Structure formats: C-alpha cells, structure tokens
Amino acid sequence: MSILHAKKKSGSKFLELLQVQIRNEFNAHQQYVALAAWFDAQDLPRLASHFYRQALEERNHAMMIVQYLLDQDIKVTIPGADEVKNEFTTARELVVLALEQERQVTEDIILLAKTARDENDYVGEQFLQWFLKEQVEEVSSMTSLLAVVDRAGDNLFHVEDFLARESVGDNGRDPLAPRAAGGSL
Template sequence: MAVTAKKIQHKESKFEHLLQEQVKNEFTASQQYIAVAVWFDDNDLPRLASHFYQQALEERNHAMMIVQYLMDNSITPQIPAIEQVRNDFTETRELIALALEQEREVTREIETLAKTAREEGDYIGEQFMQWFLKEQVEEVASMSTLLNVVDRSKGNLFDVENYLAREQVGDEGADPTAPKAAGGAL
C-alpha cells in the first residue's frame, strides 16, 4: 500500500501579502524612473537620463529579488499590473523632488515589511529585509544630494550634468550582499 504525503495548505501571512504588494511597488517605481529618464533624455540631458535609466534597473532588480525570495520560500509570486506613472513635468527640480519622495515612500514600505516580519516572528523574512533597509538609506541620501546639487546649480543644468559625470552617485556596482534576483540582476 503506497503512502502519499498530504499537501499542507499554506496560509499567507501579512508579511507575505505585503511582499507581494512590494513587487508591484518596485515595478511601479521602475516605470516612474523610466518616465523621468525619458524626460531628461528628450531634453538633451544625457547624464541625468542615464542616472535614472540606471535607477529604473535597480528598482526592477529589487522587485525580482523579492520574487526570488518568494519562490525560494515556496510562495507563488504574483506579477502584478503597475500603477499609472507621471509623465508630465516642467522642470528638473520637480523630477528630482518626485524621485526623492518616491524613495522616502519606498523606505516607509520597507520599514513596514521589516516590522511586520518581526511582529510575526518571521526571522528569515526579517533578515531578508535588512539589505533593503540599508539600500533605502543609500537611495534617500543619494536623491537628497542630487536635489541639493540641482538647487545649488540655480538652473544651470550643465553643472548638474558635470556633477553626475564627475561623481559616482547611487549604485556603486554589484553588491555581494544583495539578495539574488530571479533571472539574474540586469
């Protein structure tokens, strides 16, 4: 007589639900950064465009890190539709301020995820969120600095372009402590 194992029905925790939502948030952030990059590209500001195209890839990679974590923990990822992004802008400061606010919002979301994992006693989930907390400190600092540079340029966008050409802003390359992204980081 063959014995078959009963499949245990998995009940999604609040942390897992929030992770699924964060996939959507990260993909939406990626698309918003593409819209920002395209605006800069269309306005002949190649360094700003390049910076935000890179930011878009980072956000996409963050979403795929969460997807990989879900799969690694036998949770079926749901790839969602994204929210509408903003495409109409009038000036550079507006775009950078939007990017800074977006990073602050993502920071609040990541903090909520870490707090929820801790409250639910999900130590593996809490540990997973530690890298994202560190990343958000860097992202907010980077966007704050870029906004300061834009403000100090007093409208001379060539100064901002020169700053980006001269300084390493944002991602400093592959982080060996970063979680694996499903399909590999781009």
C-alpha cells in the first residue's frame, strides 16, 4: 500500500467531508423533489420539470462522489436523507430556498477544495474542479430564475413561458462531468 493511499484511508478530513457531501447532495435531491411536487400540484409543469431535473442533477452529483471514492478504493457510506420543507405559500419562497441551497453547496464545495489542497490531495482537488464550475452555473441559474419570478409577480405563467423559451441550466449533459456510480440519470 502506498503512503498516499494509507493516508487517505486514515484520518483524512477531506474524505470525511466528502462523505458529508454525499448526504448534502442527497438532501438537495430530496428538497428539489419536494419543490417540484409543489409546482406540479399548482399545475405549473415547466417549473415542476425544472425542479425534477434539478433533483436528478443533485442525485447524480452524490453518485459522482460515490464513484470517486470507489475509484480511490475508499469505503463508501450511503447516508439517509434529512427532512425537507414541503409547505410553501408562494412560488418565490421555493426559488429563494433553492438559491440559498445552491449558495450553501457552493460554500461546501469550496471548503472541500480547500481541505484537499491543505492535505496535498491533488487528485481530490482536481476532482472538485468540475463541481466548482457547476456551482457557478447553478447559482447563476437560480439567481436568474428568482429575478424572473419577481418580475412575473402573481402571474407565474410568465415564468412558465420563460422556462419554455430559454435554456436554464446545462440539463446535466456536460461531457466533462465526472462519472456517476451506476450511471447518470
């Protein structure tokens, strides 16, 4: 066993944080499903579809981390998910929650990258570069959606029209994305 491999298996803060991030990504998945279901119940199919797609992206992110750990011969622990918020009164609340969630994930990924660098885990740091780029896109996309929701006011059909007309997000089709365990959905 190499020295680096032995270090990775024992006492790596980076690997501990990666395990936590798997949970964070699955929690984000579940929260996005709740948002999508709320929009679905409001007969807003474009908003529902947007958030169902976001949910799949978060699931895929978790599975990318799982695959990375498997590729590094690191034991993976699959966590349960936390409770999510299901009760909302306005569409704006949902988009604000999504934006806050993406900002938090960005901070989490930055901490992961910093920790990998601090531990001289250059492979781990390189793995996170795609996630950093992805988070810039996610925050930007959600910020734009919030602006559209605010401009639409009470008429969410304007938001539906916007989503039908514009390409929001990358639809999870980035050829440079890390491989997801079991394949991306």
